[in-house]
Amino acid sequence: MTTTSEIAGILFDKDGTLLDFDASWAPVNRKVALIAAAGDAALAENLLRACGMDPVTGRLVPDSLLAAGNTREIAEGLIAAGAQHDLDALVPLIDDLFAGAAELSVPVTELAPLFARLRERGLRLGIASSDNERSIRVAVRRFGIDDYVDFVAGYDSGHGSKPGPGMVLGFCAETGLKPHQVAVVGDNNHDLHMGRNAGAGLKVAVLSGTGSRQSLEEACDVLLNDITELEAVLN
Structure with missing residues (x-):
């Protein structure tokens, strides 16, 4: 696991991570x-x-x-x-x-202030979802985070599908980061295994989606209730 001080980019899953799944x-x-x-x-x-x-x-x-x-x-x-x-x-x-x-769709928390604070830290930000790219871009626009999102990938964006490494590697190609500098944040093992398969430096699981503590804890480095706790981990 990479230390949090080395993390320079965060690749978020969408549903269950940024958005309230149920x-x-x-x-x-x-x-x-x-x-x-x-x-x-x-x-x-x-x-x-x-x-x-x-x-x-x-x-x-x-x-x-x-x-x-x-x-x-x-x-x-x-x-x-x-x-x-x-x-x-x-x-x-x-x-x-x-x-x-x-x-x-309903966000887990107000996304624009969170993304703004993460950007103020100098972090590059992306979203990688098993949904289609069009849906992701609709959500990005709706929640006012266009200016903070450097990379968007859906299953149909040409980077392959989860749990393959392609979306993480695409994020790295877009931002110039190395996989060990990237934190992958998601609510199920497809997200975490994607991070592992790409060599991501930090795999963060959240309990706000479809995964359970039991199903997630073996595949993650950090387990959070939801993304509102992410900044504390980065500190």
């Missing part, structure tokens, strides 16, 4: 399942279960498809569970839903 995504996941089920409510519940969401409570299984998968992986899981859709038709439907959902 408030932002539970209604969207239900809508995705209902569309994939062509309006069949019973099938939609089965699709949710198959992809990792309890249709009654809305709780997600850590590292399940709806917790950590990208759009294409989710679509493949829905079809495997019984959705009667062509994959290439279902993927853009889900991407469109996710992009629209970004306009209604």
